[in-house]
Amino acid sequence: MADSLFSRIVSWASDVCELDLLKIMKNEHNELNKTVYVQPAIVTVSYGIYRMLKRDLPQLPIKGMIGLSLGEYAALIASNSLSFEEGIKLVADRARFMQQDADREISTLAAVLDPQLQEIKELITAQQENGQRVYIANYNSPRQIVVGGALTDLKATLKKMEEDKLAKRTILLKVNGAFHTPFFNGARQQMHNRLQTVDFHEPQIEVISNTTNSLFHCENLPGILEKQLAVPTHFGANVKELVKYAKIDTTLEIGPGKTLSRFAHQVDRHLNTQHIENLVDYENFIKEQKDGTDR
Structure with missing residues (x-):
């Protein structure tokens, strides 16, 4: 500029x-x-x-x-x-x-579009109780949240979201870590x-x-x-x-x-x-x- x-x-x-x-x-x-x-x-x-x-x-x-x-x-x-x-x-x-x-450790974020928020919160709580390190990181708008965690744990959670139809789409983000977790x-x-x-x-x-x-x-x-x-x-x-x-x-x-x-x-x-x-x-x-x- x-x-x-x-x-x-x-x-x-x-x-x-x-x-x-x-x-x-x-x-x-x-x-x-x-x-x-x-x-x-x-x-x-x-x-x-x-x-x-x-x-x-x-x-x-x-x-x-x-x-x-x-x-x-x-x-x-x-x-x-x-x-x-x-x-x-x-x-x-x-x-x-x-x-x-x-x-120190590989972690990342994923955008979740048109989320069923309550069901996703319940899923993440259940995943955490099973030892998975995954968390909600951002509440950006009614149509998007971001979840983050260890790469393997996050991918497993996203797969579960898709299987249970808890979101329109999930997108792994190109970021340096699972910020705000x-x-x-x-x-x-x-x-x-x-x-x-x-x-x-x-x-x-x-x-x-x-x-x-x-x-x-x-x-x-x-x-x-x-x-x-x-x-x-x-x-x-x-x-x-x-x-x-x-x-x-x-x-x-x-x-x-x-x-x-x-x-x-x-x-x-x-x-x-x-x-x-x-x-x-x-x-x-x-x-x-x-x-x-x-x-």
Whole structure:
């Protein structure tokens, strides 16, 4: 993205976390397949685009923020709950802790489409009682959850789901580990210690936690962010919360892909979902907003 402010933020983040983020973003050697690289890169891109928006659309109304797991860190930095420098250092350490757990044992995730949720919960409980290490990791929307676990255990559970017709479809995901399950309790413990060193401030824009589905506050941030690594996320419930209490009618997803916009629309089909991934998206969004203001 050829914008001077964005470029300065990428350069700043690279210096702070001692990674060449511009090279990583080019992904010439599949760097973005590694947790330790992709997390600082995504937060830097998200925050860079946000800063551009604040520069070019200072009156853009923001009623609240949510992010799926890692996205919470970009939201907390954007809301001034922690500085960009401290935030990107924290994200780099979080990614390193998670990479260590991912490398320790092979685990992965699978998307479950149109799930029969109660029956799947009962199946997973039964599998766990039989010694299978499989868990629900994400409640993304009414139409999608994600389950994770040891590869063999997860495949057996997915097969059982298909046999019992508990979902329309299941898809193994190309990810580095079974995030938001007990497989990341090691990273959780390391984050407990790391978070004690962070200087948090009260968010200036409301940010809803994936973990608790309630607002982040200065005093609860360390406990929630530690816990977040190894327990399920609730993005769909977060969207409902914004619709119900903040009365939002539009969402803006910042970062790669349109997955979260799709989840938001599955939660409430009346939402106007917008997305910025690159400079073309950004310029189109700015033009649309300014044209709307001029009318």
